[in-house]
Amino acid sequence: MTAHRRTVISARGLTKSYGRTRALAGVDLDVRQGEIFGFLGPNGAGKTTAIRILLDLIRRDGGEVTLLGHDPRTAGAGLRADIGYLPGELAMSTRRSARELLTYYGNLRGGVHPSRIGALAERFKLDLDRPVRGLSKGNKQKVGLVQAFMHDPALLILDEPTSGLDPLLQQEFLALVRETRSEGRTVFMSSHVLSEVQAVSDRAAIIRDGRIAATENMEELRDRVAREFTIRFAEEPSADEVERFGDEADVQDLAVHGDTLTCVVHGSPDALIKLAARHTVLMLNSEEPDLERLFFTHYDNGTGEEGTQRDADA
Numbered sequence: 001m002t003a004h005r006r007t008v009i010s011a012r013g014l015t016k017s018y019g020r021t022r023a024l025a026g027v028d029l030d031v032r033q034g035e036i037f038g039f040l041g042p043n044g045a046g047k048t049t050a051i052r053i054l055l056d057l058i059r060r061d062g063g064e065v066t067l068l069g070h071d072p073r074t075a076g077a078g079l080r081a082d083i084g085y086l087p088g089e090l091a092m093s094t095r096r097s098a099r100e101l102l103t104y105y106g107n108l109r110g111g112v113h114p115s116r117i118g119a120l121a122e123r124f125k126l127d128l129d130r131p132v133r134g135l136s137k138g139n140k141q142k143v144g145l146v147q148a149f150m151h152d153p154a155l156l157i158l159d160e161p162t163s164g165l166d167p168l169l170q171q172e173f174l175a176l177v178r179e180t181r182s183e184g185r186t187v188f189m190s191s192h193v194l195s196e197v198q199a200v201s202d203r204a205a206i207i208r209d210g211r212i213a214a215t216e217n218m219e220e221l222r223d224r225v226a227r228e229f230t231i232r233f234a235e236e237p238s239a240d241e242v243e244r245f246g247d248e249a250d251v252q253d254l255a256v257h258g259d260t261l262t263c264v265v266h267g268s269p270d271a272l273i274k275l276a277a278r279h280t281v282l283m284l285n286s287e288e289p290d291l292e293r294l295f296f297t298h299y300d301n302g303t304g305e306e307g308t309q310r311d312a313d314a
C-alpha cells in the first residue's frame, strides 16, 4: 500500500548494552511516510532504548539511523522541529501552568499558535491553567501528547502514548493518529497493548530480546487473529442449537457447559454474533490473543524461533 513512499525511519543493526545487559542486539526498522507503525513488545524488550537511540537521546553502540533522511546525531534543531516525540516517562515538575509550559515548548520549535494548543487541550480535556507539577499521571500524559502533536510534525515518535489515559481518551488519541496519517504524516508508536496497535496501525514490528522478531501487515494479521469467545445465555442451548454454532458460525474448539458456550473464532466473529443474537445473551467475553502467539502463528508452525522475519508489505 505504501511501498512507493519514502522511508522516514531507517535503522540498521542498532546495538546497545547497559553494562552487561544487552538491550538491543541488532535492530532493523523501515517506516514509510504516511503510515502508522506499531512497535510492539513485552516489558524490557528494548522499545524505549530503540526509540531513544532513534532520536539520539542516548548513544548507540553500533548501527545506522536516518530520520526523514538525516542522521539524528548530526542533523540538529531543524530535524527536531519536524519530529514530535512523546517520552515513555514524563518528568514534569515545573510550577508553571500547562499553557506556559506548552507555549515554551512551542517557541523552541519556532512558535505554535495558542489556538492550536487550545484545540488539542480541549480534545484531550486538559485544563491548561493548572500547574503541571500537581497534575495526575494521566493529565501529564495529555500535556506530553499536546506537545508532541501541536507543531504538526512530519513524524511522530510516541512511546506508550495511551499510558494513563481512560478508554474514551484512548479513542480520541487513536482518532488523532488516524487524522495525522490522512494528512500524509507518519506515526511510530510503541505499545505492549496489541489491541490499540491493531486498531490503527498499517504495519507493526514486534521486538523481543533486543531484536525485531517479525514485521507484519496489520490487515493480514487481523484476518487470522484467533479469539476465544465465552457466551452465557439465559437458557441452556439445545443440542441442535449447539450443532448450528459449529456448522454456521465457523468456530473451533466449541464447548458448551450448561448455559455457557466457549469457542475460538479466526478472523471476523460476525457469524457467531448473529447466531448468538437469536438467543438472550447474558454475557459475552472475548479474550485478546497472546501477542507473541498471534504474531508467530504464521511462522515456524507457531514456535516463533528467533530470527524469523518477514516483511509483509508486498
Ligand SMILES: Nc1ncnc2c1ncn2[C@@H]1O[C@H](COP(=O)(O)OP(=O)(O)OP(=O)(O)O)[C@@H](O)[C@H]1O
Binding pocket: 018, 021, 022, 023, 041, 042, 043, 044, 045, 046, 047, 048, 049, 050, 088, 192
Ligand atoms: N538506563 C539503564 N540502565 C541499565 N539497564 C537498562 C537501562 N535502560 C534499560 N535497561 C535494560 O535494557 C533492557 C531494555 O529496556 P527498555 O526500557 O528499552 O525496554 P522496553 O521494551 O521499553 O520495556 P518497557 O515496556 O518495560 O518500557 C531491559 O533489560 C532494561 O532493564
